[in-house]
Amino acid sequence: MDSILVTGNGALSGQIPIAGAKNTCLKLMCAALLTEEPLTLTNVPRLSDVKTLSELLESLGCEVALVQGGQAMMLSAAKIDNLTAHYDIVRKLRASFNVLGPMIGRFGEAVVSLPGGCAIGARKVDLHLSALEALGAEIELKEGYVHAHARNGLKGTEIEFPFVSVGATENALCAAVLAKGTTVLKNVAQEPDAVALAHCLMAMGADIEGAGTSQMVIRGVDRLHGTTHRVIADRIELGTYMIAPAIAGGSVELLGGERYLVAALADKMEEAGIEIAETATGLSVTRGNGPVRAVDVTTAPFPGFPTDLQAQMMAMMCTAEGTAVLEETIFENRFMHAPELIRMGAKIDVHGGVAKVTGVDRLKGAPVMATDLRASVSLILAGLAAEGETLVSRVYHLDRGYEQVVRKFSGVGAKIERIHDA
Ligand SMILES: CC(=O)N[C@H]1[C@@H](OP(=O)(O)OP(=O)(O)OC[C@H]2O[C@@H](n3ccc(=O)[nH]c3=O)[C@H](O)[C@@H]2O)O[C@H](CO)[C@@H](O)[C@@H]1O
Numbered sequence: 001m002d003s004i005l006v007t008g009n010g011a012l013s014g015q016i017p018i019a020g021a022k023n024t025c026l027k028l029m030c031a032a033l034l035t036e037e038p039l040t041l042t043n044v045p046r047l048s049d050v051k052t053l054s055e056l057l058e059s060l061g062c063e064v065a066l067v068q069g070g071q072a073m074m075l076s077a078a079k080i081d082n083l084t085a086h087y088d089i090v091r092k093l094r095a096s097f098n099v100l101g102p103m104i105g106r107f108g109e110a111v112v113s114l115p116g117g118c119a120i121g122a123r124k125v126d127l128h129l130s131a132l133e134a135l136g137a138e139i140e141l142k143e144g145y146v147h148a149h150a151r152n153g154l155k156g157t158e159i160e161f162p163f164v165s166v167g168a169t170e171n172a173l174c175a176a177v178l179a180k181g182t183t184v185l186k187n188v189a190q191e192p193d194a195v196a197l198a199h200c201l202m203a204m205g206a207d208i209e210g211a212g213t214s215q216m217v218i219r220g221v222d223r224l225h226g227t228t229h230r231v232i233a234d235r236i237e238l239g240t241y242m243i244a245p246a247i248a249g250g251s252v253e254l255l256g257g258e259r260y261l262v263a264a265l266a267d268k269m270e271e272a273g274i275e276i277a278e279t280a281t282g283l284s285v286t287r288g289n290g291p292v293r294a295v296d297v298t299t300a301p302f303p304g305f306p307t308d309l310q311a312q313m314m315a316m317m318c319t320a321e322g323t324a325v326l327e328e329t330i331f332e333n334r335f336m337h338a339p340e341l342i343r344m345g346a347k348i349d350v351h352g353g354v355a356k357v358t359g360v361d362r363l364k365g366a367p368v369m370a371t372d373l374r375a376s377v378s379l380i381l382a383g384l385a386a387e388g389e390t391l392v393s394r395v396y397h398l399d400r401g402y403e404q405v406v407r408k409f410s411g412v413g414a415k416i417e418r419i420h421d422a
Pocket residue numbers: 023094121122123124125126127128129164165166167168191300301302306307308329330331332
């Protein structure tokens with residue numbers, strides 16, 4: 001298994017291009033199953049998750065072709081000949097469970113393994129299933145698989161989610177676009193990923209009102225057609241690289257970054273004393289000479305502070321002035337980076353869903369282990385300003401969500417290299 005070696009190397013300076021959003025792209029790829037016409041995606045991130053989901057779609061009979069060096073993808077679901085999404089692929093990423101909505105919507109039948117993804121909590125799928133049942137699907141759980149049938153097709157209805165779920169919103173939306181009649185989805189996710197999915201579906205002929213608000217009204221149509229859709233910038237990659245100069249010092253421009261994607265993070269970073277400015281080509285982030293102040297953060301659905309940036313924020317707070325309280329409200333087991341940061345000299349107390357981080361002057365490099373995707377990158381961030389060498393092992397987690405991570409960090413002056421396992 002490869003590792004990444006980071007050596008604290010002082011202030012950063014330069015530009016980092018932000019890739020297309022993983023969590024948007026994966027859901028758009030699933031939506032290709034809704035039509036026999038080709039869906040073309042551009043600004044596709046070159047990530048192992050994209051490759052894994054391509055393999056899953058291919059196993060169903062979908063044709064997937066990458067062009068432009070992997071940055072554009074053509075998907076054709078004209079000849080779907082298998083309606084079972086197998087455990088050996090679905091277990092690798094959570095987003096693969098989102099083939100269920102499109103398959104039941106278009107074919108009235110689907111067998112999908114219960115999902116995997118980062119081990120950050122129980123991550124139930126009850127909301128996905130109850131939404132599909134409300135639309136008329138019969139659901140049975142057998143040997144780790146969801147068996148869904150809608151022999152007479154799905155019928156529009158009103159569904160109110162008890163709390164916000166991005167994945168369940170997206171699965172229900174994809175199932176409803178081809179259902180008979182009108183579906184009203186209440187308390188839906190407003191994450192840019194879910195909004196982008198709705199916009200792509202609308203470009204494919206779906207009739208959807210209210211994307212980006214807490215309620216969506218979907219009037220079912222008979223069929224969808226193909227389109228070309230550009231994947232929006234990855235707000236989590238953007239937020240991660242925004243935090244880099246806040247930890248290491250210096251000034252970095254994030255090309256393609258837009259403030260609305262990371263407003264909750266940008267507000268907190270400004271409160272901590274970091275300067276953020278919108279430029280003609282993206283967002284620039286500068287750490288001046290003053291200290292970084294501790295700021296409290298509570299994760300919440302969009303437009304709240306994203307759970308996917310909590311680990312990176314914790315890395316930033318490790319050397320801030322004062323004590324920061326970080327509260328994780330989305331996933332019950334998402335502080336696995338804390339013990340690793342403590343190995344680097346951080347002062348962190350975790351009790352349930354709350355971590356108290358008291359800033360120290362400097363972290364010290366250490367061998368650390370990546371436990372999940374965002375935890376991995378938080379250790380790299382911490383290593384940027386640590387004294388000596390930080391060796392982050394198990395970087396396969398990182399490859400799921402960060403393309404060309406070594407090139408992007410070293411492009412702004414970080415001392416970082418990938419050590420390939422012999
Ligand atoms: C609201 C939120 O921040 N969602 C994040 C979540 O999306 P993802 O779609 O993976 O998760 P959900 O938004 O569905 O989950 C939100 C919460 O609801 C729970 N839940 C979800 C579905 C369900 O059927 N039953 C249930 O109990 C989950 O365990 C979690 O506690 O992880 C992604 C990857 O880290 C992030 O990009 C998303 O921003």
